[in-house]
Amino acid sequence: MTTTLVCSGGLDSVSLAHALAGQGRLSRIVSFDYGQRHRKELDFAASCARRLDVPFHLVDLSGLGAALSGSALTDDLAVPDGHYAEETMRVTVVPNRNAIMLSVAFGIAAAQGDAAVAAAVHGGDHFIYPDCRPAFTDAFAAMQDAALDGYARIALHVPFVHATKADIVTAGARAGTPFAQTWSCYKGGLHHCGRCGTCVERREAFDLAGVADPTDYEDPDFWRRAVAAHAAGGA
Template identity: 80%
Template sequence: MNTTVVCSGGLDSVSLAHLISAEGRLGRILSFDYGQRHRKETGFARAAAVRLGVPFHLVDLRPIGAALTGSALTDDIDVPDGHYAEETMRITVVPNRNAIMLSVAFGIAAAKGDSAVAAAVHGGDHFIYPDCRPAFTDAFATMQAAALDGYAEVALLVPFVNRSKVDIVTEGARVGTPFAETWSCYKGGDLHCGRCGTCVERREAFDLAGVADPTVYVDPEYWREAVAARERG
């Protein structure tokens, strides 16, 4: 079973690519340029493909991304600091992003003869991102089965959809994912900022998993403050 892995270059999707590769099922790595705030993460996706010895596809969705306005990931809007659980992180939602990307991924997988598409959506994203929830992935899989009926059978693999980022770090470490060769920060500077939602979640996940975090952060201790603020409600 060859699998197309949708990979942004972040910790979650690179870990998923390594997990699928360890199972001998990795067919290709697929990444997207949708005009996001920075594109350095796609370089990490490309490096993962080279490291794992599979083809890399970078799909240009910039014209579509330009129409999906209102997000801090696509517009000139400041990325907020703080934990993902805070309401302010809703400004990072890009409407229908996963639905659009997965539709393209399924088309490519079917055209290339792959039998599955894998995505690293996880339980920690449910609060903010509706297209990371099980209701979405279940419905999407049903829709794609109808869309490709009689042409190809392509399954949707979302092994982390009901699991946490802690689980992803644990699984990634088990299969030797080089975490230093992943990029999470939404701000896209020379180093991870340590303050945006994805940096806070990344740092917390390593701590809870008991796995050494090789990431260099501009503000390496802010995550503790952000987590404490979330717990205070």
Template identity: 70%
Template structure:
């Protein structure tokens, strides 16, 4: 199955890219510059594409971020520290982000005669992000069947949508993913901060998976305090 991967350069999507490279035929990785507060993860997406020897399609939506205001990922709003299960993390929602990205990805996949688009949303995202939930995935897939009716048949693959991030880490280890060559931190510093929601979730996932975490964190203790609350 010819598959296009939506890849941010984060742990989840890079693992997905390696998984699908082993199970399907990759036609490329697609990433988006939507005006997010840093571009570090996009560099890691490019590295993943080069490692897997597939094209990297970087779509410039940088002006869009200025209109999707109110999120700590696009505005000059402080990124909160803590676990994703905390209400404070709702400030990291970018409205309709996955719907926008998937719409573009499906157009590219149809034009390139691909069979599927794959996205790495997972069970840990459900609490905060409505466009990462199973109902959204099912509804978007149904919408695309209508949008491309008579022109192309492109499936939506979301193999992690009911799985945990610890499961993703285990999947990545099975496919020998170089975890150090992925980026999660929302703050975009020289090192992972170890305090924001994505850093806490990343550390917790490696811990629960029983796999050594190669990530260099500025704060190596905050995550344990956060998940103990």
């Protein structure tokens, strides 16, 4: 089943790229410039496509970020530190982002004759991001069936939608993912900050999976305090 993959350059989508490539299913990688606060992640997505020898489509939606205001990922707002599941992380929501990107990816897949579109949404995203939840992916797949009825039949492949981040690290390691060639941090500095929610989640996932984390963090120990604080708050 030839598959178009939506890839941010992060740990989740690059791990899925390597898993699909290992199965002989990856046909292309699609990434999006939506006016996000840094483009560093897109370099990692392009590098992944070169490494796996598949076409790379960078879709320019840069003008969209100004309209999707109010997010720390598109506006000049501070990215909060702390655990990913904290209420403060809601400032990183970009409204309808996955729906927009998946719609474009399905159009590309239909035009190129692919049989599926893959996305690496996962269970850890459910708390904050409504367009990463199973209810959304199920509804979106049904909508695309209607949108392409009589033209193409394209499946939505979301193998991590019920998985944890640690599960993804395990799957990525099994697929030979070069984790050092992925980018998660929302702040886009020289190294991962180690303090924002996605850095904390990344570091915790490697620990839970029992896989060595090759990532350079500016603050490599903050994640323990953040996880402890979140656990204490939920007690």
